[in-house]
Amino acid sequence: MGPRTANLLRDAGIQPSAQRVAVAAYVLETCDHPTADQVWARVRKSFPMISRATVYNTLNLFVKKGLLRQYTLADGKTVFDANVGRHHHFIDERTGRIYDLPWEALSVAKLDSLDGFEVREYHVVVRGRAKSAARRRA
Amino acid sequence: MGPRTANLLRDAGIQPSAQRVAVAAYVLETCDHPTADQVWARVRKSFPMISRATVYNTLNLFVKKGLLRQYTLADGKTVFDANVGRHHHFIDERTGRIYDLPWEALSVAKLDSLDGFEVREYHVVVRGRAKSAARRRA
């Protein structure tokens, strides 16, 4: 973190306040898929006075500026993902944990034949169990 | 509805109380993807005394017994789907409306090569705009 993170925000057109840098330092670096409240809990460890509203506002701002993506994949929970490129998702049904799958790992055919639907984007959601190797990797 | 619906419940191992039949009559017949509160609002029109807890309990029971599936695809909203077979989903980004896509409409390749992940099920989530033809169809 530090000036690197601040420049990242500036480049995205965001004023790098102390609170925003603190949120960015965690959420843009992790490869977890935290919920807003998980981000709040985490950032408060190093920044105890930060309010919930600020964390929510900041996360939504990052999404609007393209630094984050927001998904609701399971349990009605909204999570954030610093991986903004195209990719698929794997959900471990035991733990609820979400893993990113590389875009090239899967391929979807016949999308063009979806009559009556104008496709802008798509991704595959896979459910099952992650073996220990994958758990370490993510 | 009527005796047909009651038998459907009995076949699934569910005591067909009046409330359960009322919920089933709507949610098992619609091809919408209603939230629990939308089901509650709808069923109350014909059954004003039904409580919110009963609707939630009933929907969860139907899911457990395999009559419904439960998805959280967008907006952090949990929706119910009477289509319990394999299928994909299309989400209209303007309206938030969800459409079922037939399983055969798409095909996913390379799933077996997901090293480190034990796949139990998967589906494709497509986003875009539904043209009027599709809107009528669903």
Added chain:
DNA sequence: TTCAAGACCTAGACTTAATCTAAACGCAAT
């Protein structure tokens, strides 16, 4: 028919995620 037991339902309190609001803060430019 009557009764007890168990299943089912109800209203409302509670929990949690998320947003909103109004006031306060902080900093840049004057």
Added chain:
DNA sequence: ATTGCGTTTAGATTAAGTCTAGGTCTTGAA
């Protein structure tokens, strides 16, 4: 120092969902 604007704060509010304690209905046996 002062003004002004963007940012942050605490707490209220909304909404989705669950829980609880008690009430009602149904069923089956006496």
